[in-house]
Amino acid sequence: MKDQLIKLFSSPKLFVYSLVWLMILVTIGTVSQKDIGLYASQQKYFSSYFFTFGFIPFPGGRIVLTLMLINLISMMFKQNLWKMKKLGVIVVHLGGIMLLVGAGLTAMFSSEGSMVIEEGSKSNTVDDYHITELAIINVSNPNYDQYTIFGKPLFSSGNNLMHENLEFDITILDYMDNATLETAEGTSKVGFKGMLSNFNLVELDRDKDDMKNKPAIIFQVSGTFSDTDGIYGLIFGQSVPATLTTNSNQYVMALQKKKTYLPFAIELEDFKKVMHPGTEVAKSYSSKINLIENNIPRPVLIEMNKPLRHQGYTFYQASFIESPNGEETTVLAAVNNYGRLFPYISSIVMSIGLLLHMLVSMPALFKKKKS
Numbered sequence: 001m002k003d004q005l006i007k008l009f010s011s012p013k014l015f016v017y018s019l020v021w022l023m024i025l026v027t028i029g030t031v032s033q034k035d036i037g038l039y040a041s042q043q044k045y046f047s048s049y050f051f052t053f054g055f056i057p058f059p060g061g062r063i064v065l066t067l068m069l070i071n072l073i074s075m076m077f078k079q080n081l082w083k084m085k086k087l088g089v090i091v092v093h094l095g096g097i098m099l100l101v102g103a104g105l106t107a108m109f110s111s112e113g114s115m116v117i118e119e120g121s122k123s124n125t126v127d128d129y130h131i132t133e134l135a136i137i138n139v140s141n142p143n144y145d146q147y148t149i150f151g152k153p154l155f156s157s158g159n160n161l162m163h164e165n166l167e168f169d170i171t172i173l174d175y176m177d178n179a180t181l182e183t184a185e186g187t188s189k190v191g192f193k194g195m196l197s198n199f200n201l202v203e204l205d206r207d208k209d210d211m212k213n214k215p216a217i218i219f220q221v222s223g224t225f226s227d228t229d230g231i232y233g234l235i236f237g238q239s240v241p242a243t244l245t246t247n248s249n250q251y252v253m254a255l256q257k258k259k260t261y262l263p264f265a266i267e268l269e270d271f272k273k274v275m276h277p278g279t280e281v282a283k284s285y286s287s288k289i290n291l292i293e294n295n296i297p298r299p300v301l302i303e304m305n306k307p308l309r310h311q312g313y314t315f316y317q318a319s320f321i322e323s324p325n326g327e328e329t330t331v332l333a334a335v336n337n338y339g340r341l342f343p344y345i346s347s348i349v350m351s352i353g354l355l356l357h358m359l360v361s362m363p364a365l366f367k368k369k370k371s
Helices: 002-009 012-036 038-046 061-075 084-109 342-370
Strands: 050-053 056-059 111-118 122-138 146-151 169-176 179-183 199-203 216-222 230-235 242-246 249-275 282-293 296-303 308-310 313-322 328-336
Touching (some): 012 038, 111 249, 249 313, 296 313
Antiparallel strands (some): 050 056, 169 216, 216 230, 308 313
16 A cells, blocks of 8 residues: 555656646736736645635645655655766755745745834834734733734624733624725614714725735623723724723724734934935935844844844835925835745755755766767
């Protein structure tokens, strides 16, 4: 049974078929970007295990890459491979395994987000580009705020959210990937609280540019047995925060991008930009920052082609915001890629493997040529 499984999963045909299907996925994913956008295309075809056309399921990118990894690992168990003359082939296989393992680490654990810092301010949080979360913040204590976070996978309609930090229960009524506010006219608003007492949340088609989508959520608060109970709504980026009061506790509710808290902080000391002559278009811009760790500041300059790398994070100078009164704000792209070094190492390993295979094969080639 063991030998049959190794024979099945180590078949070169499996690798070839997987590679062909991966090429088809790249073609389909590239074409579909026109209709659904880059991020949605990546999620549907490359970051999924399965996707469907109609009612027919097809393997997604993660299944294909997993099969390719299993195929390469299974080949290492073939007895006829472990010979001196195939040393180069073994090293090439190891390099391929490292490359796929690195891709898996990147897909599963890496994150991308932004850090927005005004001049003279500092921040230690990174906001994810795509993932949304519901934050319930207890602001009653003057010394600290207590955060209770619920992630997007919990936003299914009818799902109940409970936590020991909260004096009430939350029932999800609706979640929208993209929405807008419209003034409520002539409709009964009994039981609606906060902004829903004056506005309606209207779902919109998902924008192809995921950064332009404004997610929204509607939920019911119960268990306080007071006027606080009712139906609330939140939309990403709303200017007026939603509040809720129970007994002696006051809560602020926000629908926000997932926040990652760093063990260090970045303080923007000075932001500079250079404009193209005679235009309002920025030619280059940079941020002079203080990297604060253990209360010790270290000056660093982040430029457009000179990122900051620290504790697994890479901070790129992405853009800037300039207010009408002249205040400048830097926008840093923050990337945490656990598999960042794997492509470089695996490329070196595979190159060494090809070189070894060539050196091992050369005597046989010269002998054949002489004969």
